[in-house]
Amino acid sequence: MTKHVPTGEMRQSQDRRRITLPLAPPLEQRRLQIYIMLLLLDGAAIMGGLCTASWLYLGRFLEESSLLHGQVLVPIYWTIALSTKAYSLQALRRPTFARARSALSLIGAESALLFVGFATKSTDNFSRVSAMLGLVMAMLLLIWIRSMMRPVIQGRCGAVGINVLLIDDGGAALRIPHAYHIDAREHHLAPDLSDPHMMDRLGLYMMNMDRVMVSCPSDRRGAWALVFKSANVSGEIIDPEVSNLGVIGARRERDFGALIVASGPLGLRSRALKRALDFGLAGSAVLALAPLLAIVALAIKLQDGGPVLFVQKRTGRGNRFFPIFKFRSMRVEKLDSAGARSASKDDDRITRIGRFIRGTSIDELPQLFNVLRGEMSIVGPRPHAIGSLAGDKLFWEVDHRYWLRHSLKPGLTGLAQVRGLRGATDTETDLANRLQADLEYLDGWTIWRDLNIIINTVRVLVHDRAF
Incomplete structure (x- = not known):
């Protein structure tokens, strides 16, 4: 909930509402206390999981090998866990992140321990069943602890x-949730630099603040910047142009900024x-799916004797065109090379085999060769035909940010696809929703996000928006 400080001066008449300074309690020490608490609870969870498994399987809770x-x-x-930020501000603010990092850390620790045990031939004294059961129980306890600690974290450190x-010093109006x-x-x-009392x-006012922002006219920004620097706070000056330009940082050189x-x-x-x-997954998929690719190609050829592949020019990384490969799903005389018409549920252009391979996403499999050629990636914004329309507008006419999608290679699948944002773009909203997902994906690439999208793609291979 947004916190609004009552108006009025301290030590003024009783009819004015008062405020108490500092505005907020110090949170740094509280965060440190929670980190230590989580660290100790995690250790107890691991020991408790291993000992419980030993008791269930071997009949002894404090079994020597489990304790060791x-x-x-x-x-x-x-x-x-410390290196993966399992004890960090991000972990306090995002329960899913905290649970994932703690589980990942446990798997990494056990893997390292197994490697050392294998190298030193010291694993023979351990019960493998008890150890694996203990590992599972420890992971469940770690995840449970993160969930149970959420109310404690919010009670001690607030929602964020x-x-x-x-x-607000006369600049652009702005409201930020959970802020003073x-x-x-x-x-x-x-920001009167000539007045020590001010x-x-x-x-x-800024005491105990982790982040201070000011919205002010341009002629006062320099003074506020000096105030923030001298107060030793993390200070920010709101500038609407930062959002308009999509600024991601700043650089200072000797003679300019x-x-x-x-x-x-x-x-x-x-x-x-x-x-x-990309190369590993695409290469493995081509080898594994070779029989399926051959069967589909033969079925398309036998159906009407036309070409097996549909090749279309699409926009890729750096706004450059490339030929995308798909299994042909439409009648030869109805092919739309420009992509001006999106496929619909009762599209009369789609063949009988085409309807099946589109509904199961098999028609997209030849794009694995685009990945091997380096024109596409497994994960990225889906490439669109240059004539694609959202309603009656070309995609880039709906939102000029559309071109930002081309800063990475296009992908077989993406964040928009796993969220179900697929199929025809009948309205401008259809494009806006998937564009927002694409821009979210572009904002800070990580290998873990790609792997998560790949795993989630399996659930949406067959979908009711594939025509």
Whole structure:
């Protein structure tokens, strides 16, 4: 809930509402306490899971090998958990992230322990059934602890885990959930660098704040910037142009400053990792699905003697065209190379075999060869035909941000697809929804997000929006 600080000055008449400074309690120490509590509870969960499994399988709760297993596993888990940010502000704010990182850390710790045990030939003394059962129980306890701690975290640190202050000093109107909002004019606050008393008052308002923002006219931004720097707070100045330009950062050189509005391609390491994933999965899929590809190709050829593949020009990375491959699902004389007409549920252009392969997404499988050729990726924004319409407008006429989709290679599947945003774009809203998902995917690529999308794609291969 948005927090609005009452208007009025301290120590004024009784008919004015008062405020108490500082506005917010310090949260840094509370966050540290919760990190320590989680760390200890995680250790107890791992030991408890292993010992419980030992009791269920071997009949002894404090079995020697299980205790030794836990004593070695817990420090390794803590080390990995700290490096994967299982104890971080992000983990406090996002329960799903916290549960995933704790589970991942446990798997990593056990893998490291197994490697060491295998190398030293010291695993013979452990019960494999008891160890695996204990690992499962420990993971369930870790996830349960994260869920049970959520009310404690919110009670101690609030809904977002940080104190946020927004000062309205006559700039663009803005409301931020779970933030403290004050009006500088009503509180008689100003970035007056010549008044030590004013600087002291500003310091009291900003005390214990993890993030302070101000919305002000351009001629006052310099003064506010100096206030933030001198107050040693994380300060931000609201500028509508940042949103309009899509600014992602700033750079200072010796003689000038610049706003960064595009980051360029992924780093070399990220590109190599994504390409390795693409090549490995696409190559394996082509080999595994070779019989299916051959059967579908033969069925299409026998149906009407036309070409097996439908090749269409689409826009790829860097706004450059490339030929996309699909199994032909429409009659030869009805093919739409420009993609001006989206397929519909009762489309008279689609053949009998075409309706089946579109409904099961088999028609998309030849794009695996696009992936191997480097024109596409397994995961990315879906490529569209240049004549595609949303309602009666071309896609880029609906929203100029549409071109941002082409900063990465297009994909076989993407975030929009796993959310069910597929099929014909009958209205501008249909495009807007999937564009929003595509832009969300572009905002900070990680290999884990790609893997998650690939796994979720399996659930939507057969769908009622495939015509």
